[in-house]
Amino acid sequence: ACGSGSSGSSSSAKSDCTPLVSDITTIKSGTLTVGVIDQPPYSSYNGGNPEGMDIDFIKQIADANCLNVEWQQASFANAMQAIASGQIDTATGDINVTEKRAQVVDFPKSIYLEGVGYASKKDTDIKTLDDIDAKGIKTIGIGDGYGWLEDMKKVFGDKVKTYPSSVEMKQDLEAGRVDMIMEAYGTAVDEFKGNSNIVVEYANKNPDKRINSLVEPPEVSYPYTKGNSSLGQAFDKGIEKIIKDDKVKPTLKKYGLDEGLADIRDTQYVVPITK
Amino acid sequence: MTLASLVSETVSSTEDEDHSKYMIELGGVVKSYNGNTILHGVSLRVERGEVCSIIGPSGAGKSTLLRCINLLEQPDDGNMMIDGQFVDFTENLTKGDLMALRRKCGMVFQQFNLFPHMSALKNVVFPQQHVLGRSKEEAEERAMELLKRVGLEDRADHKPSQLSGGQQQRVAIARALALDPAVMLFDEPTSALDPEVSGDVLNVMRELAEGGMTMCVVTHEMSFARDVGDHLVVMADGAIIDEGDPKEIMAHPVNERTKQFLSAVGR
């Protein structure tokens, strides 16, 4: 699965446009093929008219590099595989930079931090991890693949119940099968927008040392096929430009997220493999 | 004129006769399966201590007749007096009556139908315990006595599958005898057996006959019917077509179909 996209070729499609990086190798020449994972508000496929924060950023990166964009629906489970095997160039949907993933794909610079949210019924209203014990929480729902899952399992053991998709998790919180869930903050806000019964709390406000993702929130970026350095450079330059133009905070705000999430570290933080 | 036509149609109407002479009296037994009449009003008398052989072509209804006698099949019409007990087949039997009637008959099947998961001894012991309520010791004693009588006391521990067909059939006879039946019914007891082992089974049956047991035997063994039988019944198409002394019928068959059948079986 290593090596650059085999069928790639370099070109610049848009004639009167100067790319930040020239000779970018992509699956389809002149076009960035993006897997869109349904994870509002970060990204949602929306029947071929994708929207979301990541979508906005990808469009800016592609524009800066004079690339067209082609969107494809993808799921979390197969996006990584598709990138690793050179079927798509990158994917969107709140993808954290982790050491394990870095074994399969490469990441450019990070663009924003991922926030964690607690969602619980109004009468429970979890604000900190200490509330979990204090309020007698029995089950905590966490989606598969989130960075805080393993730490939470270590601390709370069998209280943690994992879900293959956030749809079931949301359903179970509403039905009362789980007492609270720990979801990507943005997703949680989006999911429970109209639900006055559920409150969502920004967890990184009260970082708890036991959960690394709360202390050192994972950084989000756009994975690409291992070894495709031209695409990597294009991403890096594009992301630098977005940050320099101070576009991150307004976008976060536009999607109802905390502006503090724009404060990425100086050197990219890679979620280490938990031992 | 055959004897059959002399027997009155119902048992009960012949009140002047001495019924105690007969072990079985059948009157006008009718049996149908889904609209097909298999027995067309069969009447028959079997005296106490008599060996009655029933012969006839395949499909004649011989097995069905036997199964009606011990009520494995409930006839549609007719009546029966068996060992002094009267049954009207048009009336519904109580379960108790049914059990009492069945207990009068011991039945031996062509396919033996031993219980394959029980030893020979257990096959003979088990029904005694559950039907007669005998104690285990009593039942085992009786079983060993009977197994000895059929020449299998040294096979008591064997499962049916470890016995030859002839041995299995002898165990089946012992099993039926153990319940002290008034009459023994045999449905082609040797036709699933090789000719050489048939002999042992026929010998057991011969001894039983000599001991005075009343027996009804459906058989293809003409020599048994001739030499051991007291009474020969020839059936065809669900009716008795000929009846009387075995030696006489075999030597000088009068009825055309009897003649035909006897020549077909080659004797």
Place this chain on the structure above:
Amino acid sequence: MTLASLVSETVSSTEDEDHSKYMIELGGVVKSYNGNTILHGVSLRVERGEVCSIIGPSGAGKSTLLRCINLLEQPDDGNMMIDGQFVDFTENLTKGDLMALRRKCGMVFQQFNLFPHMSALKNVVFPQQHVLGRSKEEAEERAMELLKRVGLEDRADHKPSQLSGGQQQRVAIARALALDPAVMLFDEPTSALDPEVSGDVLNVMRELAEGGMTMCVVTHEMSFARDVGDHLVVMADGAIIDEGDPKEIMAHPVNERTKQFLSAVGR
């Protein structure tokens, strides 16, 4: 002294004799199954046009002997001359030889073994097409001729399941005959049949014998062995214990075990 002991142990050593007189000559045939020897060096000669009946108690090895002759079983030792063709059982047979030898024998089984998915006619036609390479027309003509001979020309379209046991066995005989075998082997051809229908099969076999066909018949039908057979072979425990003229042996058995067997089968 029995005839068997006069027959030399191998076919080939008797070079001065006229082999063409014999259809089958077996010399010292040995057959074992996993260490159990079933045939202990059987030697036997069957003349051309002769009907050889083989009798004996169950497990004697009669079927095994027949199956060795048409090589359904490969014997472990011995040799055979069949219709002038010699086989040494200690050597490996080529497939061609095997086929050629098998074609000399027609075999009729106790369980008929007709092909259930083919009509009676097709059962007789199919092997002709694939073994002799006959055309469909030719094979059908021959088949109808044979079905007529066994009295079943009006049953040609019936599936085996629509035929009685006796009819099935007659189709099986026609099927074997259709390949023009030099010798016909019968393994208890009537013992799965009711006595009344056995007659038809035995009649077909009788006619076949009268027509001069060489036949080996394992049977329990003593009357057939006596009346039709030219040559009686008595087997027990994997060996020929008595051999000779059927009428003589049956009337005055000398050998003790022959006596015992004949009295057990009741004749």
Place this chain on the structure above:
Amino acid sequence: MTTQEPLLQFWSEGLPGMLHGLQVSVTLAGVSMIIGLPLGLLFCMMVMSHNRFVSALGLVVVEIGRGMPALIILYLVYFGLPTFGVLLDSFPSAIIALAWNYSCYCSEIFRAGIQAVPNGQNEAGDALGLDGGTTFLYVILPQAFRSIIPALLGQTILLFQDTSLAYTVAVPELMKEAYTYGSTTFQYLRVFVLAGLCYAVITLPASWITRWLERRLALSY
């Protein structure tokens, strides 16, 4: 850039979690079996009952339980029952769905086994004057078990495999653990091969035993 870990090391990291999942799978199958077996016998007796109403009811229950995919039954219990005010957790939901599905198949296995006993056995019992219950209990049932036992074992192996469906309702069984491990590492091939092996460790020997038992029971008497 980090490179891929060696396969065995990768597996040994995931194994503890998967084994924990396997334990949950086995428990799920075990509890479903303990509930399903007697339930299956009950259904079988209903279906074979001489009372036509009871028999029809039994038939409906069994045919619905066998006719619907296990996944649908699971969804109906997990997502459907709350609509009617019955809120069950993942684990009990999975047990109800699997046990019902299993018991319906078992019911058919019992019935087939009983009907496979030659009718001559029933007749022999009748002819001896044994009452129906005695014949059934001491003559028919012991013989029926000969064909029933291997079939039940086979069905139980399928039940064990069906526990993987509980993954869809977030029961932390083997499949769920595998999926979780897969989503943290994105090495699905390696993860699911390991999961498959974990299942096979149980199902392969079980099916060998079933085949052996089948042969042995066929030989006994």
Place this chain on the structure above:
Amino acid sequence: MEPLLVVLSGLPMTLLITVASFAIGAVLGIPMALGLRTGIAPIRWIVRLIVDLLRGIPMIVWLFLLKFGLSTPAFRITALEAAIVGLGLISAGYLADIYRGGLQAVPKGQYEAAAALGIPGTVSFFGVIVPQAARIVSPSIATYLIGLLKNSSIASTIAVAEMVFMAQGYARQNINSVAGVLPYAIAGVLYIVLSIPVAMLSRKLDANLRKAVI
């Protein structure tokens, strides 16, 4: 009405998966059945192990393995393909065992009769044995086909848009109402209804074939 239409829109996919994977299994099962009966022990063992693995690993694991595990630049597999191939392979395992049982159930006398007549091996295998085996196994095959129809529902877990997937999509939008359950119930009834013709056919075959063979 609406939930029924939604579920029905998945019906073609359900049928496609069932029929296509059955076809794969029916064909692939033949060489595997022969492998299970071969006299060459090592081949027999290997085929046995393959069959046992196909049957012993849950369907959902096979589907995930194919869908998420097997993807290289040269070899791309869609969810539908994964479902068809996965169920096809598993069917091959089950059908191979069914075929083998059928060949074994043909009475030994048939093999012997053909040999005694001198009919060549291949002719007797295809002309005598296989037709009878086919009749013996056809009820089991019908039963398996019904099982396969139900198992096709598992393809919903890898997002193949068959009946259960469609039902799920509709139900999720109507949580905590009857419309959140109805699609599942409808799908369940549809499976039962769909299996009726196959079951009837199987019963008919069973009765007729029992008459025809033996």
